[in-house]
Amino acid sequence: MSNSTKAKKLSFWTLVLLIFVPTFGFGNITTNAVALGPASIPSWLIVSVLFFFPLSGIIAELASANNDKGGGIYSWIECGLGEKWAYIGTWSYFIANLFYLQMIFVRIPVMTSWAIFGENRFGDTHTVLLSVMAIFLVVILTWAATKGVKNFSRLSDFGGKFTIVATIIFIVFAIIGYFMGTPSATEFSKSTVIPKVNADYLSTFAWLLFSVAGAEVAGTYISDVENPKKNFPKGVIMATLFIAVAYIIGSVAVCLIASPDVLTKAGLKNANYIVYKILAENWGLNGKIAVQIYSIILTITSVAAYIVWVESPIRAMFSEVPKGTFPEFLTRKNEDGTLINALWIQCAIVIVFIIVPILGLHSVESFFVLLANLSSLSLVVPYIILAAAYMAYRLKGNKPPFVMFKSKGSVMFISILVLILGIAGFFGAGFGDIANAENSSAAVKSIIMNYGGPVILILLGLVITLPSKHKTKKN
Structure with a gap:
């Protein structure tokens, strides 16, 4: 019996991959390369050392202290700041997922266009068309999620492995090509590599913080890990190291393949595909066919991954908070444990998110920039609360089984440090749009569009719990 139980446990390296796959994204490399060019390389190093490693250490310690509670952001924050802040932090994490879903549903049509035509047929004037297709996808994939995500989990897992393999192939062939005589497309010099700290860089800094988010996703699996007190913290640190190195080396490879001008022209929506096309052509292959093959596999596996991602944060959100926190309507489950009502409410909210921005945006690229800002600033909120919870927990004299930071x-x-950088990331997202606004009216509009949604939804999270709490107290 013991051997059977042990066989079902997650190994150390399985845990590392479980953290690496959902956290690392090749699109994050190209997104920041578009915004920063070769300056993205030292920026990844700065963010990894000053934010990602400290945050992962905090997660590792709090996870080891709460390994008997199933892990997760809720229990990590609760041990330091109590139930109220634990709820706010978890709800903020859920809100960040809503903005992320908004972004990925808009990306799928672009991804499909590359798969079918070998190019993006959605120009800057097709914002409304792209949004309509995204709304259609929200409804279809939510419906699929209500039928259960188990059927898609294996394909999603394959997609994660495919992304890793495709990234390794890109990096290896880009670097080999350079050493075999293919000249670098980018000039590496002091003036191009050293980041210029201005309003635009502060906006992109939030994107960098968003890109390294994900070490917390394995928290709910801590009880399934072999020797969790030892392996889980070490797995978090090891995965963090791999992710940081992959982003840095990957950025070097992208800059070798595509110049800043090419990346800027491609924009956030196309850079991920353009660099693969250029790499294939550098090796004498048909770039269009190569990027179509890449996009076809990426589209299929991404759709499966997104179906899982539509459902899993909701399950984590409503399973961790105490019973009675939310109205019964939202927490109602079917026989498989799927929260169908919550899924459709989420679907409606994401549709609203997709519709609202197109009323004031005139290009697809500005739409993608706004979505990147919203996702980034929303996600740093739970990390800010998590850092405060960790400090409160440790300063009370608590010592978790795994200790990375020993002295007070x-x-x-x-x-x-994590608090300051998190706050900087929150206010930095969208700061470039505000600073570069033509007039005060445009600046106010940018503030509302970038910060209004997340702030209102976080406050809404407190409001929707009031009826349930009142009912609980009355009983």
Whole structure:
């Protein structure tokens, strides 16, 4: 019996991949390369050292302290700041997922266009068409999620592995090509590599923080890991190291293949595909066919992954908070444990998110930039709360089984560092649009579009719990 139980446990390296796959994304490399060019390389290093590693250390310690609770952001925040802040942090994480879903549903039509035609047929004037297709996909994939995600989990897992293999192939062939005589498409010099800290860089800085988010996703699996007190914290740190190195080396490879001008012209929506096309052509292959093959597999596996992603954050959100926090309507499950009502409410909210921006945006590229800003600033909120919870937990004299930061001084330094960078990331997202606005009216519009949605939804999270809490107290 013991051997059978042990066989079902997640191994150390399975855990590392479980963290790496949903966290690392090749699109994150090209997104930041579009915005920063070769300056993205040291930027990844800065973010990894000053934010990603400290945050992963915090997660590792809090996970080891709560390994008997099933893990997850809720329990990690609760042990330091109590139930109220644990709820706010978890709800904020859920809100960030809503904005992320908005972004990926808009990306799928572009992805499909590359798969079918070998190019993006959605020009900057097709914002409304892209949004209509995204709304259609929201409804279809939500319906698929209500039927159960188990059927799609294997395909999603394959998609994660495919992304890793495709990224490795890109990096290896880009670097080999350079050493075999293919000249670098980018000039690497002091003036191009050193980041210029201005309003635009502050906006992109939030994207960098968003790109390294994900070490927390394995929290709910901590009880399934072999020797969790030892392997889970070490797995988090190891995955963090791999992700940081992959982003840095991947950025070098992208810059070798495509110049800043080419990346800027491609934009956020196309850069991910353009670089693969150029790489294939550098090796004498048909770039169109190569990018079509890449896009076809990416589209199929991404759709499966997104169906899983539509459902899994909702399951985590409503399973971790205490019973009675939400109205019964939202927490109602079917026989498979799927929260059907919550899924359709989420679907309606995401549709509203997709519709609202197109009323004031005039290009697809500006639409993608706004979605990147919304996703980024929303996700740093739970990390800010998590850092505060960790500092409170450790300063109370608690010592988790796994300790990365031993002294009180190091605990305070690391916590404050993550807090400051998280706050900078929150206000930095969209700051470039505000600073570069033509007039005060345009600046106010940018503030509302970038910060209004997340703030209103976080406050809404507190409001919707009031009836349930009142009912609980009355009983």
